[in-house]
Amino acid sequence: MARATRTAGTGGTGPSATRHHGNRHGRSEQARLAVLNAADDLLVEKGFAGVTMEGIATRAGVAKQTIYRWWSTKTDVLMDAFLQDVAEDLAVRDSGDLPVDLRAYLRDLAWFLSASDSGAVFRALIAQAQHDPAFAQDFRSRCLDQQRRRDRRTLERAAERGELPPGLDLVAEADQLMGPLYYRVLVTGEPVGQDFTDRLVDAFLHRHGLTAPATG
Amino acid sequence: MARATRTAGTGGTGPSATRHHGNRHGRSEQARLAVLNAADDLLVEKGFAGVTMEGIATRAGVAKQTIYRWWSTKTDVLMDAFLQDVAEDLAVRDSGDLPVDLRAYLRDLAWFLSASDSGAVFRALIAQAQHDPAFAQDFRSRCLDQQRRRDRRTLERAAERGELPPGLDLVAEADQLMGPLYYRVLVTGEPVGQDFTDRLVDAFLHRHGLTAPATG
Amino acid sequence: MARATRTAGTGGTGPSATRHHGNRHGRSEQARLAVLNAADDLLVEKGFAGVTMEGIATRAGVAKQTIYRWWSTKTDVLMDAFLQDVAEDLAVRDSGDLPVDLRAYLRDLAWFLSASDSGAVFRALIAQAQHDPAFAQDFRSRCLDQQRRRDRRTLERAAERGELPPGLDLVAEADQLMGPLYYRVLVTGEPVGQDFTDRLVDAFLHRHGLTAPATG
Amino acid sequence: MARATRTAGTGGTGPSATRHHGNRHGRSEQARLAVLNAADDLLVEKGFAGVTMEGIATRAGVAKQTIYRWWSTKTDVLMDAFLQDVAEDLAVRDSGDLPVDLRAYLRDLAWFLSASDSGAVFRALIAQAQHDPAFAQDFRSRCLDQQRRRDRRTLERAAERGELPPGLDLVAEADQLMGPLYYRVLVTGEPVGQDFTDRLVDAFLHRHGLTAPATG
DNA sequence: CAGTAATCGAGACGGTACGTCTGGTCTTCGG
DNA sequence: CCGAAGACCAGACGTACCGTCTCGATTACTG
Missing domain, CATH: 1.10.357.10 (Tetracycline Repressor, domain 2)
Structure with missing residues (x-):
């Protein structure tokens, strides 16, 4: 859970830094971290079967398509979460x-x-x-x-x-x-x-x- | 695959031995072996994700309910197949x-x-x-x-x-x-x-x- | 894994009439009417765009698959509703x-x-x-x-x-x-x-x- | 299709006529016609369901936002195409x-x-x-x-x-x-x-x- | 001649519904 | 009573569009 907070609490961190929600210049770091966190949390709380693309999307407050845009399967998400x-x-x-x-x-x-x-x-x-x-x-x-x-x-x-x-x-x-x-x-x-x-x-x-x- | 044939090709094994298709005399050994075989074959052919209760039932020529009566999950079936x-x-x-x-x-x-x-x-x-x-x-x-x-x-x-x-x-x-x-x-x-x-x-x-x- | 099955407690309506929820002998009349009603109601309440397969399923208390088993599109459902x-x-x-x-x-x-x-x-x-x-x-x-x-x-x-x-x-x-x-x-x-x-x-x-x- | 060509073939129509891609003083006539054409063509080719905002945008070589800036729905686009x-x-x-x-x-x-x-x-x-x-x-x-x-x-x-x-x-x-x-x-x-x-x-x-x- | 304001293409985003698939449960009939 | 058949509710799957947004580039007016 430490992950998201790091970025979420932007408050007045930088000048106008990383505030974008995803545009031509790249993906939304906020969404990326929310997804990794959600996957991680779901695994710990409900076990592997409890990790679903829908569940991750809901928990992360993210659209399913956003997940599928960057990851192909739930194990792909978990792999990134692990590496993080x-x-x-x-x-x-x-x-x-x-x-x-x-x-x-x-x-x-x-x-x-x-x-x-x-x-x-x-x-x-x-x-x-x-x-x-x-x-x-x-x-x-x-x-x-x-x-x-x-x-x-x-x-x-x-x-x-x-x-x-x-x-x-x-x-x-x-x-x-x-x-x-x-x-x-x-x-x-x-x-x-x-x-x-x-x-x-x-x-x-x-x-x-x-x-x-x-x-x- | 040897398993099923053993029983399926009953030919002239016994008088009218294990010939029941499931009646008041207990479960059908024939169905049991067909299920274990089907699960085993599916795993080898299509991998773990290719093993589904429905797939096993279809391949074994058995009703889903028959599987659920004796096993609770597909891994339960595989465990029996393994022990066999x-x-x-x-x-x-x-x-x-x-x-x-x-x-x-x-x-x-x-x-x-x-x-x-x-x-x-x-x-x-x-x-x-x-x-x-x-x-x-x-x-x-x-x-x-x-x-x-x-x-x-x-x-x-x-x-x-x-x-x-x-x-x-x-x-x-x-x-x-x-x-x-x-x-x-x-x-x-x-x-x-x-x-x-x-x-x-x-x-x-x-x-x-x-x-x-x-x-x- | 006992699933909470929600069945309308019809009490003892009839002798043993149309009590089946769909089995080998045909479809559930109860589900059929619930679907037609739901489609009809949704059209009147929310207009054509408000009629969705998901919406019908939810409102009718029926699984989406049950709708797709008998109708191919929402207009197909509406046609039956009309004929009724x-x-x-x-x-x-x-x-x-x-x-x-x-x-x-x-x-x-x-x-x-x-x-x-x-x-x-x-x-x-x-x-x-x-x-x-x-x-x-x-x-x-x-x-x-x-x-x-x-x-x-x-x-x-x-x-x-x-x-x-x-x-x-x-x-x-x-x-x-x-x-x-x-x-x-x-x-x-x-x-x-x-x-x-x-x-x-x-x-x-x-x-x-x-x-x-x-x-x- | 006659429509776009009419304007697209600017050739030597005017001095530096309608050549703008959209700036503060007005919309791009080129984009407008491309959108109307695309909508029209899609309807004839694929039917009403085949007309989507995304499809129009892609076919017209135009950004979705450009469509939404001037029309609210696909039927709104079709209405303009009809009037044209x-x-x-x-x-x-x-x-x-x-x-x-x-x-x-x-x-x-x-x-x-x-x-x-x-x-x-x-x-x-x-x-x-x-x-x-x-x-x-x-x-x-x-x-x-x-x-x-x-x-x-x-x-x-x-x-x-x-x-x-x-x-x-x-x-x-x-x-x-x-x-x-x-x-x-x-x-x-x-x-x-x-x-x-x-x-x-x-x-x-x-x-x-x-x-x-x-x-x- | 810079500054500004509106457009444009591009495309990521949060969503909703799609139509399909599998999981388990239940009911009926034949043997 | 068992087994085949199959309808049922439930819910996740991966896809298609929706309508909104932010971005950098472009272009004509404005000061």
Whole structure:
């Protein structure tokens, strides 16, 4: 909900800035944000089936045609809503120490995937990708790739610092490290507390001989 | 498709065995199988969105009400279809040797998840579980639990044989071993060849000091 | 997912009469009449533009699909509504005396065309026939022909009684007699009082030497 | 189509005549004619339902707002298009002989109403007048009155020449004479050949003792 | 010779209704 | 009682037009 307010409360923000409702010079930013917000809110409140083009239009105070002008399906809208929000809900910290950063990131990722609003959108999009191969491709190139890059970031920084053996396939390592977390959230639905994520990190560190914590 | 034929071509199976079209003697097995088949076929042919109650009814030559009498939603139908087929498409072998059995199972599981018909149904159900928490619970207890038990079987047998250290949390181990495979199929959509599954097995074995394979 | 079904609590109106809401044995008479009524009412209240399929459905408490199942357009609905009502709003009297009956019928017809509810529907249908040739053909065979037959009836009876010269083209005579009335209602929109219709009748009678009233 | 060319082919008409695209001192005649033409063409090609403000704008190469600036509805546009054309498609001849002129005019009127392009527009406008009383009033004062004056012209000239009895109500006589023709075109849709119109004229003449034609 | 005022093409906007599709419910009849 | 058939209410789908609006460019008068 923070989104719309940012622009809606224009008050006397700028001189005569972005006041247009859509004309030859481009679309209405106001309508765009209202749509993204409405989609987001509906997903969180009523679930994926409760997100309909009509519902979004009504809730956003926007004409259906305005939505169809810029997005082709409700999942397309949700994808934009996700891209708008994800940066705020999942940041990558950098303390310069791999074990510390890794533990922090997996904890944050677990929260993002299982508890945040944009995580709910993310899960819905992954689900839709199972149902629709064409959407899957679009989703991967527009959302998932950057998400995986984020997931790899901590390892890459450590590799640059020399904390990891050279020549390591970081993509494969990241998939092996994060995979069980995604699996748990998406498939088994079991809780993902810090104990769970820490165990994954420990296994990773141990695998590369970085520390040998007797976590048990 | 084998399913329906089994019953439809009754020919001279029995005296006048399961010949009823639905009367006071219980539901029609013929109708039940036709429905499951139709749902299955529609999913494979047209994707999840192409599976509708009306479509199933038409394709199965059955009245809509007949479906609603026994199933509540199309995903409910698909779940039954899945349970009917999964046993055939994913078996657990037992050679008595952990590395061998593990490599074989992960290869089979990869094929099952990414290429088999029942795997397609499975993915659709997992997707639906993201969209609908109530369905998720039902799906987990009726389908997923047994799937995870199957995934664990090889490890359990090895543990019984003493090939694995005692006191190991087999559930956690299995999740960590299979997680990246599910992740790859459901999320990244990248191919899951034997090289990929073997690498997962090798990491698992190495983690427990069972072999020290030079990667490659 | 129990849906709140709203059924008119008719109590125990009849034995077990027409209680069905549409099943394999035919359509719901209740729905049919509700639709015709709603269309009629909307036309009278809001004019032709105020008659919409959605509006009819809402007002009739009927699903849009139910309308489209039995009628193709709103004018199709209006045509049925007209056929349902016309008999009540325009009757042909028979006193056995041509001048008397003719004066009475033209007066009734004038009221029907310009002031009755079904006359309003009739005018709307004639208008639509100007806009759509395909509809025009349908309208003429289903409504107009019987209307013109009604318009001719009085003359035909008089001819049978020998009050009119034999061999007269009654169709042409009727068109010439009624034409100016329709013209006045549809085109000029001027009032059609009894003085006006009587003058038409007098001209007709004079044309055939039946009476020679010096009408001023 | 003749219309636009008339102005479009400015060639060397005037010095720098009507070349403006609309500025503070008046509207663009070019746009005006393009709109009227487009409306006319659309009506003839696709029928009344095929005439839309958007369609007119596109076909005329004009912005929607330009249309709304000068006309309020599509029927308003059609009315102007009609006024632009009617004079060319229906002229009143004057030979000085009532029977001759009357026969000629009714023949021309029949062709105008049933076969000409502006007649098609005229019928569409009459139809719209049935649907919309406010439009009806506007249409009658701006189009119909002059049309009825044209219809009366021949009789008026004959009256001035003394060919008709003095004190005759020419309005009523014209309505009674033309009414059946309008009725036939607008309501029954039957063909209006010269035999039909001549018979109307003969009845009129006989009614006033001008000739005594043996009917048929 | 700038400034102003009205026009024009373009097209996004909030809406309404369209005609279609699917979801679930209900009723009737045959076996 | 079950199953086939199919009519029913409900409501979302994606499209077509409606009438309003804002924009930048154009053009003739006005000061």
